[in-house]
Structures are given as structure tokens and as C-alpha cells.
Amino acid sequence: MEKIKKKGMPPGLRVALSLALFYLFLRFIVQPPLPFSVIFMYMAMALAGAIMYLTLFFDIKEVIVNPIYTFLGGGVEGGVAKGGRYALLVAMPLVVWFGSYQKFNKEIQPPLDPRVIHPAPPVEFTGLYNPFNVEDKETLRKSVADGKEIYYKNCIFCHGDLLDGDGIYAHGFNPRPANFQDPGVLPMLQESFLFWRISTGGISLPQESTPWSSAMPKWEDMLTDEERWKVILFLSDYTGFVPRSWE
Amino acid sequence: MLRRAIGRYGLTLTFIFGAAVFPVWADEGAAPEAKKAGDKDKGVVSVELGKEVYIKRCLGCHGAEGAGDGPAALRFKPVPRDFTKGLFKYKSTPHGSVPTDEDLIKVVTNGLPGTGMPAWKSIMKENQIRSVVQYIKTFAPQFKDAAPKPITIGPEVKSSPESIEKGKALFKELACFMCHGEEGRGNGPLAPSLKDNLGRHVQPRNLTKGWIFRGGGARENIYMRVNTGLMGTPMPSFADKLDNEKSWHIANYVNSLSQYPGVPDWNVAVMAKPIEGDVADDPDDPRWNDLERHSFPLVGQVTIDPRMFTPTVDMVTVKAMYNEKDIALLVIWDDPTKSVATPAAGETVPEVFDDAIAVQFPTKLLPGTQKPYFIMGDINNSVYVARWNGRTNAVDEFNANGTEVRVGLRITPQAEVNWQFKGKGTYKQGQYKAVFKRPLVTEDKETDLQIQPGIFYPIAFTAWDGSNGERDAMRSLSAWYSLYLEVPASNDRFIYPTLFLLVVVGVEWWIARSYRNGNGNGKQK
Numbered sequence: 001m002e003k004i005k006k007k008g009m010p011p012g013l014r015v016a017l018s019l020a021l022f023y024l025f026l027r028f029i030v031q032p033p034l035p036f037s038v039i040f041m042y043m044a045m046a047l048a049g050a051i052m053y054l055t056l057f058f059d060i061k062e063v064i065v066n067p068i069y070t071f072l073g074g075g076v077e078g079g080v081a082k083g084g085r086y087a088l089l090v091a092m093p094l095v096v097w098f099g100s101y102q103k104f105n106k107e108i109q110p111p112l113d114p115r116v117i118h119p120a121p122p123v124e125f126t127g128l129y130n131p132f133n134v135e136d137k138e139t140l141r142k143s144v145a146d147g148k149e150i151y152y153k154n155c156i157f158c159h160g161d162l163l164d165g166d167g168i169y170a171h172g173f174n175p176r177p178a179n180f181q182d183p184g185v186l187p188m189l190q191e192s193f194l195f196w197r198i199s200t201g202g203i204s205l206p207q208e209s210t211p212w213s214s215a216m217p218k219w220e221d222m223l224t225d226e227e228r229w230k231v232i233l234f235l236s237d238y239t240g241f242v243p244r245s246w247e
Numbered sequence: 248m249l250r251r252a253i254g255r256y257g258l259t260l261t262f263i264f265g266a267a268v269f270p271v272w273a274d275e276g277a278a279p280e281a282k283k284a285g286d287k288d289k290g291v292v293s294v295e296l297g298k299e300v301y302i303k304r305c306l307g308c309h310g311a312e313g314a315g316d317g318p319a320a321l322r323f324k325p326v327p328r329d330f331t332k333g334l335f336k337y338k339s340t341p342h343g344s345v346p347t348d349e350d351l352i353k354v355v356t357n358g359l360p361g362t363g364m365p366a367w368k369s370i371m372k373e374n375q376i377r378s379v380v381q382y383i384k385t386f387a388p389q390f391k392d393a394a395p396k397p398i399t400i401g402p403e404v405k406s407s408p409e410s411i412e413k414g415k416a417l418f419k420e421l422a423c424f425m426c427h428g429e430e431g432r433g434n435g436p437l438a439p440s441l442k443d444n445l446g447r448h449v450q451p452r453n454l455t456k457g458w459i460f461r462g463g464g465a466r467e468n469i470y471m472r473v474n475t476g477l478m479g480t481p482m483p484s485f486a487d488k489l490d491n492e493k494s495w496h497i498a499n500y501v502n503s504l505s506q507y508p509g510v511p512d513w514n515v516a517v518m519a520k521p522i523e524g525d526v527a528d529d530p531d532d533p534r535w536n537d538l539e540r541h542s543f544p545l546v547g548q549v550t551i552d553p554r555m556f557t558p559t560v561d562m563v564t565v566k567a568m569y570n571e572k573d574i575a576l577l578v579i580w581d582d583p584t585k586s587v588a589t590p591a592a593g594e595t596v597p598e599v600f601d602d603a604i605a606v607q608f609p610t611k612l613l614p615g616t617q618k619p620y621f622i623m624g625d626i627n628n629s630v631y632v633a634r635w636n637g638r639t640n641a642v643d644e645f646n647a648n649g650t651e652v653r654v655g656l657r658i659t660p661q662a663e664v665n666w667q668f669k670g671k672g673t674y675k676q677g678q679y680k681a682v683f684k685r686p687l688v689t690e691d692k693e694t695d696l697q698i699q700p701g702i703f704y705p706i707a708f709t710a711w712d713g714s715n716g717e718r719d720a721m722r723s724l725s726a727w728y729s730l731y732l733e734v735p736a737s738n739d740r741f742i743y744p745t746l747f748l749l750v751v752v753g754v755e756w757w758i759a760r761s762y763r764n765g766n767g768n769g770k771q772k
Contacts, residue, residue, distance in 0.1 A: 072762070089755055097748040104740035110516050110703045110729035113616045152307035152319035157549050157556065161308065161365045168363055171513070172546030174726045181370065201550070203620055203649075211618040212625065213726055217550040238303075 012063040015050045022046050116208040117175075118189065125196035130229050140233070147234030150227050158215065163238055173215045186241035191232060194243055198228050292374050297382030300375045305383075308363060313386035323363045324557035325461075326447070333389030334444060334479035337462040339397035342476040342484035345389050347397055351380040361459030398474050400467055401491030406499040414500025417493055421485060426451040431504040434583040434677030437481075439714075444479040450559075451482075453581055453677070457505030459561070464505060469498040507542075511562065514541040516729035517706060519567035519574060526568050526575040530673050530680035535577050538566040545580075545710055545723040550622055551650045558723035559583070559712035563604070569732050574698060575684040578604055578635075578708070585674045586713035587638045600713035602637035604681055607707040608696040608730075610646055618705045621727050623647040623656065631696050633668040635681045637713075642670030642683060646694050650720065665691050687732075700732035 009017075026039045054063060072085065132143040151159075158177040160167035165179035178185055186194075202214025219228055236242050301309075308327040310316040315329035328335070337354055338346030355376045358366035367376060384390040404410055418424060426441060428434035431454030443449045457464030462472055474494055476484030489497065520538060527534055542564045547555045564579040582602055589597045609619050610631045619628035629648045636643070644666045648657035667689045672681030689695040698704060709724040711717040 072758070089759075092755065093748045093751040096751045097744045100744040100747050101740055104743055105736070108518075108731065108733075110731070111616050148307060149318040152317060153322065156307070156319050156363065157322070157547065161304075161363060162367070162370055164365075164369065166365065168361070169546035169549065172544045172725060203625060211616055211727070212620045213618065215550050215621070215726070222552060 010063060010067065011054060011058050012067060015054060019043070019046055019050060113174075113211050113213070115175075115210060118193070119206050119209045121193050121196040122206075125192050125199070128192035128195055130191050130195075130232055132226070132229050132233055143230050144233050144237045146227070147230035147232070147237075150223065150231050151234050154219075154223070155231065163235065169215075174213055177215075180235050180239050180241070183241065186235060186239060186243050189243055191243045194232050194235075195228060198231065290374050292377040292381065294378070294381045294385060296375065297378035297380070300371065300379045301382050304367070304371070305379065313383065319363065322556040325362055325449075327363065329445075330383050330386035332444065332479065333387030336477040336479065338475060339471060340395040340475065341398060341486060342478065344395045345387070345393050347395050348377075348380055348384075350397075351383065352376055355380060359461040360463070362461060398471065398486070400470055401494075403467075404492055404495035404499070406466065406502065410496050410499045411503045413493075414496035414498070414503075417489075417497050418500055421488060426481065427454055428583070428677050430676040430678075431455050431501070432581050432583060432677030438583055441481045443481075449480050450583065453583070454501050454504045455506050455581070456561075457502065458507065458510045464502070464509075466495070466498040466502045469501045470494045473497050506564075511542050511544075513544055514728070516703065516731050517541045517565045517567050517576070519569045519576075519730065519732045521700070521733060522568045522570055524570065526570055526573045526684060527577070528575065528669060528671060528682055528684045530577060530671065530682050532682075534568070535566050538568060538577075540579075541565045541567075543708060543725050543728055545708060545725050548622065548709075548720055548722050548724050551720055553719075553721050555717060555721040555723065557715070558710075558717060558721075559715045560710035560723045563708045563710065563725070565708075567730070569687065569700070571687075573684055573686055574732065575682055576606065577680060577682050578606070579678065579680050580604060580710055581678050582674075582710075582712050583677050584712075584714045585637065588713060598714075598716065600711065600716070600718040602679065602713045603634055603711045604679065605632050605634035605709045606683055607632045607709065609705055610694060610696060612696065612702070612704060618727055620649055621707055622724065623650050623658075625649040626657075629659075631694065633666075633670075633683055633685070635670040635672055635683065637672065637674065637679065640670070640672055642666060642668040644668060644695075656720065659694075661691070661694055665694070667691070667695055698730075698732065701734045703729040703731050706730040 023039070023043060026034055026042055054060060132140070134140055134143075156167055157169050158167045158173065159165055159180065160170065160177075163180040165177040165182075167177065170177050180186055197216065199218070199220040201218035202212055202216040203218055205212050205214060223231075232243070302311075306317055308315075308317040308319045308323070309330060310320065310327075313330035315327045317327060320327050333345055335346045335350070337359065338350040340346055340350070354364070355371075356366065356368045358364045371379075418427075424435050425437045426433075426435040428438070428451075433451040433453040435451060438451050439448075441449050441451060452460065460468065460472075462468050472482075473489060474484060474486045476482050476486075485494075485497075518539065518541065522534070542562055544562050545558070545560050547558045549556060559582060560580050562580065566577040566579075568575055586599045586602050588601045589599045607623075608631045609624075610629045613619070613628060617628070619625055619630050623632075624630035624647050626649050629646045631644070631646055633642050633644050635641070643663075644661040646659045646661065648659075650656045668683050668685045670681055670683055672679055685698075687698045689697065696704065705727040706729060707725050707727050709722050711722045717723075
């Protein structure tokens with residue numbers, strides 16, 4: 001006890017404080033915001049490090065167990081410790097009551113629609129490649145321009161002027177239209193997948209992707225094969241993202 | 248030595264290692280533009296750069312020559328701005344003069360709510376925006392040598408009942424209602440005949456929807472609008488009739504008309520309240536006033552041909568009540584004109600059709616979260632639709648099994664004797680209210696959805712504005728939302744927490760006792 005005090009802040013507290021600061025850093029400082037799963041991973045690593053640090057260099061009983069006993073068991077008589085002890089005694093049951101009340105008093109929510117976002121394409125739509133993605137710069141440029149026109153006449157209402165899935169009708173649909181500016185979309189999908197989704201639309205999604213609330217039209221009814229391939233070229237050109245190629 | 252170093256800095260090192268991995272994630276979210284922008288155009292503002300940006304980002308709507316005639320133009324209402332005329336709507340300068348650079352920069356940066364013009368700030372850098380504005384100015388001769396002076400907004404008059412009252416009087420005095428309607432729903436007597444500078448019909452703004460005001464719904468935006476007018480449209484400037492104080496009164500009044508502060512809090516479900524006695528069958532029943540409203544966005548049906556790109560109805564608001572026998576839904580929506588189908592002369596298609604609204608359910612509740620396709624069902628799962636027609640003031644019912652371009656709409660009308668929904672509606676001041684009333688359980692178990700409390704049923708809405716040429720597939724619609732008949736919450740939410748509380752108190756008592764017996768340090772060994 002005496003030995004630790006000499007070093008300043010007790011190591012247990014120091015570690016707890018570092019972990020808290022690290023969490024705040026991950027949660028609020030890092031931009032863009034990290035998904036919770038990633039924060040969780042980092043925190044787990046940090047916690048493991050912290051435990052290693054404490055167990056390697058300190059007597060675990062001294063830095064963690066003893067302070068708790070001191071607090072609970074009254075190693076320090078009277079004063080702050082005593083007040084804190086009583087506060088904890090009263091607060092614990094109340095926290096449990098409120099916590100569980102909130103769990104039980106959940107607002108009634110409509111059932112969520114779990115669905116597979118990127119189902120596997122049917123056989124006839126696998127391994128396709130874009131016939132307009134040619135070496136010749138001039139021909140390519142012409143195809144992109146055609147694709148652009150088709151996009152502006154048909155796709156812009158949902159997928160938006162910015163191609164970010166925020167067109168003027170986007171707020172009315174669930175699922176939201178795809179955001180092509182998201183690095184998790186084009187670079188993650190194969191061209192044949194894009195061609196499939198554009199061709200057969202929301203109505204033709206397989207069973208695992210139900211409910212079929214996607215408003216994506218069945219474009220093969222309204223656009224030719226060529227037009228659909230050209231739109232895919234335009235998506236890449238505008239966003240700078242290239243769909244995964246078939247290997 | 249090493250042991251000591253690790254001991255002292257190990258924890259810090261762990262964090263640093265972690266931090267070093269961040270850029271992997273951080274980079275993923277960065278806008279692609281940021282990555283590609285070369286040093287050459289860093290911070291530079293030039294007409295050349297503006298042209299480059301314009302060709303890539305703006306041409307699709309505004310056209311190669313800036314005449315507002317890009318490929319997307321004809322499917323948007325309002326149509327994209329024609330830059331060659333030098334007429335701009337949302338600006339801070341007096342009527343008749345061109346906007347300032349800052350006005351244009353603001354529009355490009357933040358976009359125009361309710362139109363196809365997005366907020367470009369998410370993918371354009373500031374110098375790109377400034378450059379494109381310089382380029383846009385080259386389309387119109389009016390900008391040459393112009394030195395536009397912005398209108399200044401005088402000392403604010405805070406919104407108060409008195410100010411709103413004065414604003415209301417001014418609204419009448421200045422005849423604003425002639426276009427915007429007495430309750431501000433864009434339904435004034437002149438509304439159907441208003442034309443813009445190119446002879447196209449323009450719809451006066453529905454002032455009860457502040458969130459779609461193109462120039463912003465805040466009070467200072469409205470102040471600005473009444474003082475600048477909207478060039479190229481019939482909206483004049485009232486600058487010579489209004490002083491600073493009066494401008495604020497008008498702004499406060501118009502702002503007070505908005506149904507929602509800011510953007511509507513769109514709902515995900517219609518919650519029906521249980522009531523004693525009969526459910527309402529009249530839209531004017533005072534009991535509707537006490538019920539919670541639920542609002543849902545409607546958008547154009549742009550999935551199946553023939554599509555509707557410029558529908559009128561953009562939202563519905565729903566209230567619901569039920570008793571042990573019946574359910575009643577009150578559906579409220581704005582439509583600036585009451586339209587009744589004009590009989591077709593010979594073989595010409597009528598220009599005006601009936602106004603109508605419909606609620607759609609699955610014919611049967613499907614297992615899990617399965618639903619029929621939201622646009623009139625699909626081949627395997629049909630939907631059940633009740634449609635109220637403004638001309639007949641009655642509801643008919645049909646079932647549908649989906650639409651396909653090649654097959655057409657697969658609709659099965661129900662026989663009139665099987666229509667379960669009774670409908671009654673009113674039209675007042677640019678707003679429809681229609682009641683849909685039905686028994687919870689019906690005779691037609693095969694073609695009607697059976698409803699009971701405590702279960703979420705998918706529900707969707709669709710509207711037709713007949714004077715906007717909307718009929719059949721050409722309409723506005725919603726995605727699936729839910730209908731839920733509320734049941735009293737169970738008492739579990741009190742019983743279990745109290746049990747847990749008692750357990751914790753018990754454990755505390757046990758610990759306290761063991762400490763007392765062992766004199767505190769007894770357990771430490």
C-alpha cells in the first residue's frame with residue numbers, strides 16, 4: 001500500500017483511466033467514425049494489454065483486489081469511503097431496477113427485416129464481363145457518355161446526382177438505393193453481379209433477400225443489354241471505383 | 248532494463264500500435280475526389296477548372312450550353328435552371344438583378360431541398376464549387392460588369408402570437424392567398440393558371456411544408472423570399488410594400504404554418520388506439536384530433552412502366568382507432584386541386600382523372616418478415632387494396648398479383664357485395680381527409696386481410712392526383728410500413744425489475760453480514 005502511494009496514482013486507476021481515454025479517442029476523435037465492432041476489437045486488445053501489464057509488473061492483489069476490499073470492508077474508516085459505501089449500497093439496486101425496467105418496457109417496434117444484401121447471382125449472370133470496357137480510349141469515352149445519359153434519364157431519381165444513393169425519391173424506399181460513392185459497393189462487387197441486379201431488379205431477388213421491398217426496376221424490360229452495360233461503365237467513371245473483375 | 252521499459256511504456260506502446268492501424272479504416276471513408284485531386288488545382292479558382300467540373304457534374308441536368316436541357320431535365324419538376332437567361336430564384340439581391348457569387352456558391356454547396364439539385368459539398372472541394380460558379384456566370388450576359396448588392400435583413404422581430412397575427416393580416420392584404428391559398432396549401436384560385444417565363448405551369452409552394460422550401464424554411468429565408476421574389480416565376484418581390492418589421496411578420500406567419508418544425512419525423516408504423524364505443528366514420532369526428540399522427544413519405548412510382556416522375560402527393564398522415572369490432576383509419580393528404588375525371592371526347596384520353604388514395608395490405612399475413620412485393624404484390628403473394636375515390640366518395644376493393652411490363656397489371660376486382668371498407672372523405676382548402684372503416688374480421692377470408700390487435704401488419708399507401716395526369720400505375724406510393732393495433736402493455740415491466748431489485752438487496756445484505764461477522768478483513772486470505 002505504502003509502496004504504491006509513493007509512485008503517485010495507483011496503477012489500477014491509471015490503467016482504467018488510460019482505457020477510458022483510449023475509448024474516447026476511438027469513439028470521438030478518429031474520423032470517419034469507426035464501426036462499433038472495430039472499437040470493440042481495439043478495446044479488447046487494449047484490455048488484454050492492460051491485464052498483461054498489471055499482472056506482469058504488479059502484485060494483482062495489491063493493485064486491484066486490495067483497493068476494492070479497502071473500499072467495501074472499511075479499511076479506511078469513516079469519511080469519504082463510508083459515504084461512498086452507503087451510496088453504492090443504495091445505488092446498486094436502483095440501477096438494476098431501472099436497467100431491467102428499460103429492458104422490459106421496450107417501445108413496441110415493427111419487426112426488423114433481416115435479409116441478405118448481396119446474394120449470389122444465378123448461373124446465367126456469373127462470369128460476365130463488360131463488352132464495352134475496351135482498350136480504345138475514344139470508343140470507351142463514347143460508351144461512358146451514353147451511359148451517363150441513360151443514368152440521368154433513369155437512375156438519378158433514386159441513386160442521386162452524386163451517385164450516393166440519395167436521389168429525390170430515396171427517402172421513400174426501404175432498402176435505400178445503393179450508394180455508389182461507398183467504397184464497400186463497386187469495388188466489392190463483380191460486374192456480372194451489377195449487371196444481374198440492374199437487369200432483373202428488386203422483384204427478382206432470391207428468397208434469402210426477401211422481403212422484396214427493393215424498388216429497383218426490372219431494367220431488362222426498359223433498357224437494352226448494351227444500355228445496361230454502358231451505365232455500369234459510367235458508374236465507374238463518375239466515382240473512380242472499378243467493380244471487381246472476374247477471376 | 249527492457250522489462251522496466253516495457254513495464255513503464257508497454258501500455259502506451261499497445262495504444263500506439265493500435266493507432267498505427269487506423270489509417271486503413273480512416274482512408275476507406277475518404278471521398279474519392281480527395282484522393283484524386285492533383286496538386287495543380289489545389290485551392291485554385293478558375294473558369295477553366297469550372298468548365299471541367301461543369302462537364303463532369305452539372306451537364307447531365309443543366310445541359311452542355313447551360314440551357315437547363317440536359318438528359319434528365321424533362322423528368323424533373325421544377326426543371327433544372329436555364330443559366331442562359333440570367334434568372335435565378337434563390338438569392339439575396341433585389342428583384343431584377345443577378346445574384347451575388349456567394350448566393351450561387353450557397354446553392355451549389357447546400358443544394359435545393361425538394362429538387363434534384365443536391366448538396367455538392369460532399370464531393371466537391373471549395374475551389375471547385377467557386378470555379379463552377381464562375382463558369383456558370385459565363386452563360387448569361389447579365390453577369391457582365393454586374394455588381395449586385397445584397398438586401399440586408401434588418402433587426403429581427405421574434406416570432407410571437409401578435410407578430411403571427413399581423414403576418415396573417417398582411418398575407419390577406421397583399422393577396423398572397425390568391426396563389427398560396429387561404430391556409431397556405433398552394434391551392435389559391437390563381438394556382439392552376441400560373442406560368443413561368445417559359446410558359447410552363449408553376450405550382451405555388453405549399454407553405455405548410457417548410458422542409459421543401461427550396462430556399463430554406465427558416466424565417467430569415469422567408470424574409471428574403473418576400474423581398475427578392477422569385478425571378479422567372481409569378482412570385483413578385485414585395486420589397487416596396489414591406490418594411491423590415493412587416494417582412495418579419497410575414498416570415499413569422501408563414502413559418503407558423505409549417506406542419507413540422509424542420510423535417511418531418513417520418514414514422515415506421517401506424518399505431519391504432521383502442522377506444523370505447525363506435526369507431527369514427529366521419530373525417531370531421533372531433534375524436535380524431537386527440538389521436539397521434541403518423542406521417543409517411545410518398546414518392547413517384549418509377550419502377551414499372553408507365554412511370555410517374557413528377558407526382559403531386561409527397562406524403563400522407565394517418566391516424567387510427569379501433570374497438571373490438573372495427574378499425575378506422577383517417578388518411579390526410581394535400582392536393583392543390585380537387586379533380587374529377589372529365590369524360591373522354593371520342594378517343595382522346597382525358598387530361599384530368601379522379602383524385603384517389605388507397606391503402607394496401609398483404610392479402611394474407613405471411614410467415615416471418617415475408618411480404619408481397621410492395622408495388623401491387625407479386626405472382627406468388629397477392630395484395631389487398633382498398634381505394635377511396637374522390638368523385639364517388641366511396642371505397643372499392645381489389646386484389647393484385649403484381650405488375651409486369653409484358654403481362655400488365657394482374658388485378659382481380661372484388662365483387663361490390665364483398666367491399667368491406669366503408670369510406671367517407673372531405674376536401675377543404677387543398678387538403679383531403681378520408682376515413683377507411685372496416686370490421687377487423689371479415690367473411691372473405693381468402694381475399695381480405697384479417698386483423699387482430701397486437702400484431703404488426705404491413706401497410707402501404709398510394710395516391711393519385713387526377714389533374715396531374717395520374718392514373719393506374721402513374722401515381723405516388725410508399726414502401727411497406729406497419730399497422731399495429733395497440734394492446735395494454737403487460738405488467739412484466741414492473742414485476743421482473745422489482746424481483747431483480749430484491750435479489751440485489753439480498754446479496755448486499757449477505758455481503759454486509761459476512762463482513763460484520765469476519766470483521767471486514769475476514770474474507771481476505
